[in-house]
Amino acid sequence: xxxxxxxxxxxxxxxxxxxxxxxxxxxxxxxxxxxxxxxxxxxxxxxxxxxxxxxxxxxxxxxxxxxxxxxxxxxxxxxxxxxxxxxxxxxxxxxxxxxxxxxxxxxxxxxxxx
Amino acid sequence: xxxxxxxxxxxxxxxxxxxxxxxxxxxxxxxxxxxxxxxxxxxxxxxxxxxxxxxxxxxxxxxxxxxxxxxxxxxxxxxxxxxxxxxxxxxxxxxxxxxxxxxxxxxxxxxxx
Numbered sequence: 405x406x407x408x409x410x411x412x413x414x415x416x417x418x419x420x421x422x423x424x425x426x427x428x429x430x431x432x433x434x435x436x437x438x439x440x441x442x443x444x445x446x447x448x449x450x451x452x453x454x455x456x457x458x459x460x461x462x463x464x465x466x467x468x469x470x471x472x473x474x475x476x477x478x479x480x481x482x483x484x485x486x487x488x489x490x491x492x493x494x495x496x497x498x499x500x501x502x503x504x505x506x507x508x509x510x511x512x513x514x515x516x517x518x
Numbered sequence: 519x520x521x522x523x524x525x526x527x528x529x530x531x532x533x534x535x536x537x538x539x540x541x542x543x544x545x546x547x548x549x550x551x552x553x554x555x556x557x558x559x560x561x562x563x564x565x566x567x568x569x570x571x572x573x574x575x576x577x578x579x580x581x582x583x584x585x586x587x588x589x590x591x592x593x594x595x596x597x598x599x600x601x602x603x604x605x606x607x608x609x610x611x612x613x614x615x616x617x618x619x620x621x622x623x624x625x626x627x628x629x630x631x
Contacts (some may be wrong), residue, residue: 438619448561448609448622494560506620507549512559 406431408497408509415514417485425480425512427495437478438496439469439508448494454478465489490516520544522623524610530629531600539595539626541611550593551620552585553609561609567593582589 417423429435439451442500452463459471469480478495490515498506523542531537543550552564563577567587578584582600587593597604609628611620 436618440622447624448611448620450619450621451618506566507563508553508561 405499406497406507408495408507410493410495410512411516412512413510414429414513414515415511416517418517419487420484423480423482423485423514425488425493425495425514427478427509429476429478429495429497429507431476431499431507433499436498436506438498439463439467439478439480440494440496441465441491442494442511445493446453446491451493468488485514485516485517487518489516492513521610522610522621523564524560524608524623524626526625526626528629530620530631532631533602534550534599536596536598537600537607539608539610539621539628541593541612542596543593543610544590545591547612547614547621548585548590549613549615549618549620550631551595551613552595553611554579554606555609555625556606564595564608597628600628602630604628605630 408470411426418485437454440448441451442448452461452465452469454461461470463491466495467482474484491510495510496506525540550567553561555561565572565585569590570587583597585595602627607625609625611622613620
């Protein structure tokens, strides 16, 4: 069955510290992969996406993610977190080759300590 | 250009009433999605449209939920005989083609009393 897991429900980091949010997927077809962010009271915004090519993708706000096919992972990273990064982060996976629905993970809530 | 818009932004209704939620996708986007987000929860997929057809309706929670899309543009999500557990934020998104980046609307916050 297709699924997306985000093992960490909630993460707290200090401002300026590095960040890694985990995402693992189970998907039969070749996947498209996305990370979205939802700030408090705001809509969902795309951070970055992987369709093909370089497995290390750069996104907005200094975020990057690396697609590792062997580990079925697409972890999100940022070298230095800012207080404004506090938000809910969702990993999502879709199919390149079929009309399967895009599946979202349950989300990871990020808190940033000043 | 204009993004995805949804109306109403907020809706309060009484249990048992019907409600209709509207989504205006970005012009030219062929794919349209509906999700539900309950308080503190992730996104629950409801239904998607490719053009005017809905290949997958499996996410609709019950037969009280229905959706349609006309002219490959506007979509409406209808909830009949609303229940308190239907209270949530209903999000609409559109994308240029299937499985590409989804652009989300601001959502409709539904409260069933």
